[in-house]
Amino acid sequence: MFVTTRTPVIGTSAVRLTDITRRFPGIVANDRVNFEVKAGEIHALLGENGAGKSTLLNILAGFYRPDEGEIFLRDEKTVLRGPADAIKKGVGVVYQHFKLVPNQTVAENVALGMRQPRFFLNLKKIEQDLDELGRNYNLAVRAGAKIGSLSVGEQQRAEILRALYLGATILALDEPTANLTPKETEGLFTAVRRLASQGFAIIFVSHKLEEVVSLASRATILRGGKAVATLELKGQPGEKEQIARLMIGREADIQSELELGMIELLPEKAVKEAASVTPTEPTLVVRDLNVKGEMLNSSVKKVSFEVYPGEMAGLVGVAGNGQRELAEALAGLRKVESGSVLLNGVNLANKPVRQVHKMGLAFLPEDRLGTGSAAGLNLEDNFLLRDYWRPEYSAGPFLRRRPARQGLGEAIGQYSITVGDVYAPARLLSGGNLQKLLLARELRSQPKLLIVANPTRGLDINASAYVHNKLRQVREQGAAVLLILEDLDEAFLLCDQLLVMYEGRLMGQLPPSRTPANLENIGLLMAGSSLAPIHRGMQP
Amino acid sequence: MADIDLVKTLATTVAAGTPVLYATLGEILTERSGVLNLGLEGMLLVGGMGGFAATTATGNVFIGVLVSLAAGAALALIHAFFTCSIGVNQVVSGLSLTLVGTGVASYFGKSLVGQAAKDSFQSLKIPVLSDLPVLGPILFSQNLFVYFSFLLVPALFFFIYRTRPGLNLRAVGESPATADAQGISVAGTRYLYTIAGGALVGMGGAAISLGSNPNWQENITAGRGWIAVGLVIFALWNPWRALVGAYLFGGMEAFQFSLQVAGVPVSSYFLRMLPYLLTIAALVFTQWRLKDQTGRASSAAPSGLGLFYLRRERG
Numbered sequence: 001m002f003v004t005t006r007t008p009v010i011g012t013s014a015v016r017l018t019d020i021t022r023r024f025p026g027i028v029a030n031d032r033v034n035f036e037v038k039a040g041e042i043h044a045l046l047g048e049n050g051a052g053k054s055t056l057l058n059i060l061a062g063f064y065r066p067d068e069g070e071i072f073l074r075d076e077k078t079v080l081r082g083p084a085d086a087i088k089k090g091v092g093v094v095y096q097h098f099k100l101v102p103n104q105t106v107a108e109n110v111a112l113g114m115r116q117p118r119f120f121l122n123l124k125k126i127e128q129d130l131d132e133l134g135r136n137y138n139l140a141v142r143a144g145a146k147i148g149s150l151s152v153g154e155q156q157r158a159e160i161l162r163a164l165y166l167g168a169t170i171l172a173l174d175e176p177t178a179n180l181t182p183k184e185t186e187g188l189f190t191a192v193r194r195l196a197s198q199g200f201a202i203i204f205v206s207h208k209l210e211e212v213v214s215l216a217s218r219a220t221i222l223r224g225g226k227a228v229a230t231l232e233l234k235g236q237p238g239e240k241e242q243i244a245r246l247m248i249g250r251e252a253d254i255q256s257e258l259e260l261g262m263i264e265l266l267p268e269k270a271v272k273e274a275a276s277v278t279p280t281e282p283t284l285v286v287r288d289l290n291v292k293g294e295m296l297n298s299s300v301k302k303v304s305f306e307v308y309p310g311e312m313a314g315l316v317g318v319a320g321n322g323q324r325e326l327a328e329a330l331a332g333l334r335k336v337e338s339g340s341v342l343l344n345g346v347n348l349a350n351k352p353v354r355q356v357h358k359m360g361l362a363f364l365p366e367d368r369l370g371t372g373s374a375a376g377l378n379l380e381d382n383f384l385l386r387d388y389w390r391p392e393y394s395a396g397p398f399l400r401r402r403p404a405r406q407g408l409g410e411a412i413g414q415y416s417i418t419v420g421d422v423y424a425p426a427r428l429l430s431g432g433n434l435q436k437l438l439l440a441r442e443l444r445s446q447p448k449l450l451i452v453a454n455p456t457r458g459l460d461i462n463a464s465a466y467v468h469n470k471l472r473q474v475r476e477q478g479a480a481v482l483l484i485l486e487d488l489d490e491a492f493l494l495c496d497q498l499l500v501m502y503e504g505r506l507m508g509q510l511p512p513s514r515t516p517a518n519l520e521n522i523g524l525l526m527a528g529s530s531l532a533p534i535h536r537g538m539q540p
Numbered sequence: 541m542a543d544i545d546l547v548k549t550l551a552t553t554v555a556a557g558t559p560v561l562y563a564t565l566g567e568i569l570t571e572r573s574g575v576l577n578l579g580l581e582g583m584l585l586v587g588g589m590g591g592f593a594a595t596t597a598t599g600n601v602f603i604g605v606l607v608s609l610a611a612g613a614a615l616a617l618i619h620a621f622f623t624c625s626i627g628v629n630q631v632v633s634g635l636s637l638t639l640v641g642t643g644v645a646s647y648f649g650k651s652l653v654g655q656a657a658k659d660s661f662q663s664l665k666i667p668v669l670s671d672l673p674v675l676g677p678i679l680f681s682q683n684l685f686v687y688f689s690f691l692l693v694p695a696l697f698f699f700i701y702r703t704r705p706g707l708n709l710r711a712v713g714e715s716p717a718t719a720d721a722q723g724i725s726v727a728g729t730r731y732l733y734t735i736a737g738g739a740l741v742g743m744g745g746a747a748i749s750l751g752s753n754p755n756w757q758e759n760i761t762a763g764r765g766w767i768a769v770g771l772v773i774f775a776l777w778n779p780w781r782a783l784v785g786a787y788l789f790g791g792m793e794a795f796q797f798s799l800q801v802a803g804v805p806v807s808s809y810f811l812r813m814l815p816y817l818l819t820i821a822a823l824v825f826t827q828w829r830l831k832d833q834t835g836r837a838s839s840a841a842p843s844g845l846g847l848f849y850l851r852r853e854r855g
Contacts, residue, residue, distance in 0.1 A: 061721065063851060084723020099721040101714045102843075104707075111704065112711050113722040121704055 092163025432463025557790025582641020612742020
């Protein structure tokens with residue numbers, strides 16, 4: 001087997017990057033970054049979206065050559081000529097969006113990175129080796145199974161096993177817990193700690209401070225492309241605050257502390273929870289909904305729930321368990337096979353999208369640039385996309401541009417959208433500004449039900465905080481809000497109740513509290529087990 | 541129905557299906573790498589014309605076949621350059637390749653029209669095997685193009701599914717980003733198999749003009765290139781199914797020919813439509829069947845088919 005050909009001595013330098021600079025048109029993604037990881041160390045790489053973490057990883061993976069600076073692997077100056085070269089030199093990178101061929105087996109995906117034997121494949125041998133390797137490192141995967149049939153956690157283990165099998169002694173994990181159930185996260189951490197104890201150098205890229213502090217022994221913080229500090233983590237109080245300050249470049253206010261998961265509740269939310277005991281008619285009632293999904297596991301099966309006015313419900317679960325299909329069916333974008341979707345008593349199932357809009361439903365998809373907007377059209381046209389047919393904006397077959405321009409101007413002011421030119425294509429907007437524009441468009445008609453999928457994916461802390469506040473505001477004004485969330489922390493931060501989905505079924509409904517018992521229950525439901533009978537009483 | 545010699549019809553089936561089989565196999569190889577080449581008809585014509593002209597000039601059919609391979613490969617190289625280096629839309633580039641190929645073949649083939657091939661692959665009875673009842677005359681009294689295709693189908697199947705280069709080929713077609721991250725050159729792989737596929741299509745042209753129909757006429761391929769594009773889908777990108785598809789087309793061609801010879805009172809124009817109609821029907825049937833089987837993604841088109849791959853800048 002490949003694995004033990006290099007035996008790293010713990011404490012020696014595994015990776016050293018000195019003064020790495022990488023420029024892209026109009027931006028310096030890495031600006032004289034210094035970064036060192038020792039063998040046997042778990043080193044966290046932290047930073048906001050756009051701070052330069054991905055670029056640094058891509059340099060280490062051989063995807064990009066740095067414009068300036070040097071790379072040392074095991075104290076030897078190295079030039080990485082490409083991904084193949086990086087693999088050969090013992091670097092393994094596991095990206096957040098896995099690089100696996102879905103309709104090939106785990107073993108075939110591993111064979112892809114190998115250069116020997118040159119012509120014939122011996123998949124049986126690779127499968128046996130992977131089984132053994134998986135047992136040794138607590139990373140069991142069915143090596144003969146196709147990637148597409150594996151859970152997200154298994155796919156991640158397959159990626160890690162591949163890196164190990166190909167001889168990696170330096171392992172970089174990019175946001176590895178983003179899509180895992182709490183239990184899977186625990187398993188991953190155990191495996192990572194064991195690898196480190198054997199001399200592997202682990203680079204742990206994350207923005208979750210809690211995880212970083214519990215796992216890593218050192219952390220390097222990137223901000224605006226620069227490495228602003230490297231800290232020793234000793235588990236002392238105040239470390240998280242220090243990291244947060246370094247990440248956002250100023251003292252963290254209460255808002256950013258919330259976003260970083262450092263504190264748990266806004267005071268007014270706690271108050272509101274105590275006070276909200278006025279039962280009204282639910283805004284949304286879903287009954288026995290069946291929807292065909294992209295895959296068998298993502299078909300929605302007999303889902304029933306309701307959302308009340310002034311309530312923010314979070315649909316949580318590992319991605320691909322039917323959440324997206326459910327949201328699309330509610331928004332009229334996917335065919336409902338059977339069941340009903342009642343919005344204030346009116347059945348919306350299989351109604352045309354415009355009628356769904358008219359009934360007071362607004363939907364912000366996760367894919368902001370593809371589904372949420374027309375990337376090539378300018379902001380004004382995108383702003384009009386939902387409401388262009390209303391008399392406000394159209395006179396017969398003609399568009400009324402002046403009111404449109406006025407409306408967009410108002411929105412830009414109200415939502416503090418930063419734009420250079422309203423006639424520039426939407427794809428040039430930053431993620432945060434685009435999300436604000438979409439919110440402005442969807443909220444203009446004052447919907448009774450707002451559905452948003454992963455509202456802050458890819459946004460920086462300021463934009464996230466803005467979006468979160470806007471969502472809270474919509475709730476305060478009495479609308480029902482349904483969020484599809486993959487990030488549990490975000491769900492705890494925002495929601496009044498959590499609906500857990502697994503393989504297209506609604507497994508249960510739980511409060512968003514962080515008590516250990518509740519956390520364990522959420523983890524159980526996300527992984528498909530049911531709860532002890534006593535908890536079932538909470539379901540409607 | 542008029543009396544039809546079944547064994548003879550089946551022998552003609554194999555002969556008539558072989559050129560389409562080469563074209564289909566070539567396109568399977570190309571599409572497996574994620575490149576859609578709609579220039580098949582053009583490559584088929586240029587391959588057939590090139591082979592025919594070289595044979596006429598040298599009197600040696602083997603040189604003719606080599607020229608066919610080279611001609612198909614050369615046209616495919618243009619497609620590879622446009623689509624994998626510059627990022628031209630694959631459909632547009634393929635369609636123009638058909639137009640260019642058709643033009644080139646008529647221009648250089650003008651003086652050859654109506655001539656018979658100076659040399660060609662004649663039927664070659666394989667000792668012992670050709671004496672078998674029924675199978676002998678159908679399978680083992682054919683020309684070299686046919687025999688070579690018998691070897692090519694299992695060889696390609698083995699190559700695609702059981703070897704490392706085959707695995708790399710499939711990975712590049714399915715998920716170019718994954719292949720790239722594992723150090724496989726996406727553009728290099730696509731160039732290689734676009735050119736190799738083009739060479740096979742060129743050979744398909746030779747299988748017409750130097751094999752099943754050894755003479756030269758304007759538009760001698762009669763749309764077989766387009767049929768092959770459809771058969772790739774019918775074949776679900778699998779060489780064995782390509783064999784079935786190609787013989788289905790060949791069978792219809794042989795059948796309508798037998799009907800014409802037997803003097804069936806139906807317009808010959810209509811009869812000549814039959815193979816094409818059957819191919820469309822087979823295609824529709826395949827697609828319809830696929831719809832029911834969600835989750836069997838392995839049998840459908842390569843996910844990266846038709847998409848230009850560029851390593852993402854900034855990410």
